[in-house]
Amino acid sequence: MLTAVLSALGLLTLYFAIIFIRDYMVALKEGRLEKPSFLATGAVGFATNFFDTLGIGSFAPTTALLKQFKLTDDRTLPGTLNVSATIPVVVEAFIFITVIKVDSITLVALLGAAAIGAVLGAGVVAKLDVKKIQLAMGVALMVVAVIMILQQLKIFPAGGDAIGLSGIKLIVAVIANFILGALMTLGIGLYAPCMALVYALGLSPAVAFPIMMGSCAFLMPAASIKFVKEGAYDRKASMAITVFGVLGVFIAAYLVKTLPLNILRWVVIVVIIYTSAMMFKSFKKPAELKA
Template sequence: MLTMLLILLGLGVLAYLAALLRVVIPQRAVPKPEAVLLGGVTNFFDTLGISSFATSTAWVKFRNLLPDRLIPSTLLVGHTGPAIMQAIIFLVLLGGNVDPVLLVGCILGVLAGAVLGASLVSRAAVWLVQAMVALGLVIAATIFLLINLHLMPGAGTASSLPLPLLLGAIAANFGFGVLVNFGIGNFAPTLIMFSLMGMDPRYAFPVMAGSAGIAGAGASIRHIQIGEVDLRVVTGIILGGIPAVLVAAFLVKNMDVVMLRWLVIAVVYYAAVVMARSAWAGFKQR
């Protein structure tokens, strides 16, 4: 099944690249230098467990690099390239240790949710997208806060789940896939869910990374077809993010990220408040 997942991931890579190049080349979308730096920094720490979605959204909002409506779709398409690289690494290193039914089921669940939920962002009102992004930021920052305060549930040692929990995990990952389209990354929710279910948190990484890579490719193709993305930011994030993932994965073994999380918490909460205020203003004017 691991081989099947890697083949599926490879097909996703080809489809993702084909869809992206089909629009990037005719429009001559030159990467924004700031987006290259953003992709490098955020994806480096994403590989270490600090969400690239939350930190990227905070910076994009702070710098006004994108209209609010384009933030979720642009970041999803841009971060999918680095996410695919993470997926290959974690599936090869740890994928063989995870129950194959759980691994494949959860990844396909996220893929289905991401593809079916892609159209929701383009159809949703701007204030609703802003509200969902604000919610995602609050969730991410709160998770970081709980981790730093040692309030996260204790992790187990299991590599598989009994049937009821397995089905629940697959259903939950479908929901995570839908939320990915609104800028809410699946890493932190998946890690918490598996920890609560008694699994070894290390085994969440093949599921999280595999889901992000495969589902991200599927959802990204839809967003590219819809056209609600900033291609200069997308290409910048990809260009900076992929080398950063390789550096983080192969050169960094045990880095203390607690202090970095405190900084991220402050920045992300600030961005969430700003986004929520914009959503409230838009809601009142609808």
């Protein structure tokens, strides 16, 4: 089953890569590549994808750095974020799915739920009050973080070390990941909520990595292909972030694979607290007025 999942992901990514590289080479030959430095944007890609592999997420820090150093145009930023992150995230998924043991049924069910949620749930989620979702997610993540801290301090019973789910827990996980996949269409990241979900259901914290990376890996190529075909992205920045980002992924993945579970739990706690704080920060910002 895992072979079929990885084969499908590999074929989808290969199709994206062919379209991406062909578009880049045509622009290079015609002298249409953007001006910002390949090395400067590559450095951004290395740093943000390094931390993405640890579960921090790459979109927010990449946006901040690209804007801070004026390395790309705001108009092409959404496309650049998606195109540049696609291959690094797929590499993350391949690494963690192959090296971290996860029950095949649990993995496939949760990956499928996230993908279907992103496709079918987008229309429903788009009508929801984003502010209320941000507040609810911020509170929920903070509660999970507090519980995890108490467990680490031996005040509460510790979380589980299971590698798979069954029965009602699997059903709950599938429904939750479907919702998380749908919420991605509002720009709410899947990583930290997925970590919290996995931990709350008694799975090992390491299991969150193949699940969350795989969920995003199946969603991104299709969206990125559209940006490339429409030319709505920064070619040079996307290529630089991709190349150096993959290097950052390999280095960070080695750290995650070799970290003892106790330390990994603290890493997960930090990620969840950070994401919760970002949710509260977004909640406090005034809502953007639609034209």
